[in-house]
Amino acid sequence: MKNRIFLEIFDRLYKFFGPQGWWPAETPFEVCVGAILTQNASWKNVERAIKNLKEINLLTPEALYNLSEKELSELIKPSGFYNLKAKRLKNFIHFLFENYGGSLEKMKEEEPETLRKKLLEIKGLGPETVDSILLYALDKPFFVVDAYTYRILSRHGLCPEETSYEELQSLFHENLDKDTDLFKEYHALLVACGKNFCKKREPLCKDCPLSYLR
Numbered sequence: 001m002k003n004r005i006f007l008e009i010f011d012r013l014y015k016f017f018g019p020q021g022w023w024p025a026e027t028p029f030e031v032c033v034g035a036i037l038t039q040n041a042s043w044k045n046v047e048r049a050i051k052n053l054k055e056i057n058l059l060t061p062e063a064l065y066n067l068s069e070k071e072l073s074e075l076i077k078p079s080g081f082y083n084l085k086a087k088r089l090k091n092f093i094h095f096l097f098e099n100y101g102g103s104l105e106k107m108k109e110e111e112p113e114t115l116r117k118k119l120l121e122i123k124g125l126g127p128e129t130v131d132s133i134l135l136y137a138l139d140k141p142f143f144v145v146d147a148y149t150y151r152i153l154s155r156h157g158l159c160p161e162e163t164s165y166e167e168l169q170s171l172f173h174e175n176l177d178k179d180t181d182l183f184k185e186y187h188a189l190l191v192a193c194g195k196n197f198c199k200k201r202e203p204l205c206k207d208c209p210l211s212y213l214r
C-alpha cells in the first residue's frame, strides 16, 4: 500500500511554491548538457556556460561532436571544473553517436531500465545526472534524488540515516504513481524547500510548508 505522506508532501509544497517550471531549457539536448554541467556548480554559472555555447550555435549534438575537447572546455569555463566537465560532455556525446546516431529521439526509444544502465556506464555520469537526463530530457519516469531530498526525508523520519540513492529513489517509485509530470514538479519543489527552509545548519521549520507533517 502507498504511504499517503509522499503525496501530502507534494501537495503542501505545490500549494506553497506553485509550479517551478523545471527544467529551464529550450531543447531536450540543452537539458542533457545542463544536467552534466550542473554537477558541483550553481545554476547561474551553468547558464553562463550554456549561453556561451548557444551564442555561437554550438548547442547541438553534431556541433559538440565536432568541437575539440579543448575548445569545449574553454567555452564552459564558467561552470567550473571545466576540463573534467568537457570530458564528461564528450563521453556523453560519443555514447549518443555510437549507439543512436547522435539522435536523442532514437535514444528515447530504448527500453528505460536498459537505457538507465547504459547511461550509468558513461564515465563521470552518476545517478542524479542520469536520472535528470531520463526524466527532464526524455520523459522517463525516474525520480531524481539529491541532497535536499535526503535531508527533508530523513528529518521527517521517512528514510534511515544511512541510505543509498537507489533506496531513496525507490521510496518515491513505490509511493507515487509513475507520472513524469509529477516526478518533474516534485523534485523541483523539494529543491525549493531545501533552499528556502530546510537549510543544512538551521532549518527554518516554523515557516516551512512541511512543518507539523505527520
Ligand code: SF4
Binding pocket: 152, 155, 156, 193, 197, 198, 199, 203, 204, 205, 206, 208, 209, 210, 211, 212
Ligand atoms: S525546514 Fe523543517 S519542516 Fe521544513 S522540511 Fe526541513 S525539517 Fe521539515
